[in-house]
Amino acid sequence: MQDAGECITALPKKEHSAPEWQAAMQALILVAESGGPTMLARIGVMRALNRHYVPEFNPKGKEPHWGRRKLNQ
Template identity: 85%
Template structure:
């Protein structure tokens, strides 16, 4: 059975400046605190959707990590 839940840890942590996102919940809270205009960007919406799917439906945390990393690097 696939592990589920917001407390699941990323295999590789996500570093954003001094902040470190260790769990799916950390990433979700980070996205929720973004300014409204940035939060509404399609890349962040896709990242949040990936987080929800992995947290509630199971599957590799790498999928959610990829979504967050794509959103973080969307201007490059």
């Protein structure tokens, strides 16, 4: 937990003040002070690390397997 806090505080001011990093710091403080679930802090840090990732939407998606099978005759 301390390593994560030091990593966040070592960020440049522009990134440090991003809302995602602020939420991650708040989650770390909440977990450290009140002994809350550490998964909360992990989720906050992971969301801050991946804040620029935009998932691509594939409208076709996966095709169902039953459309490709051939029946034995």
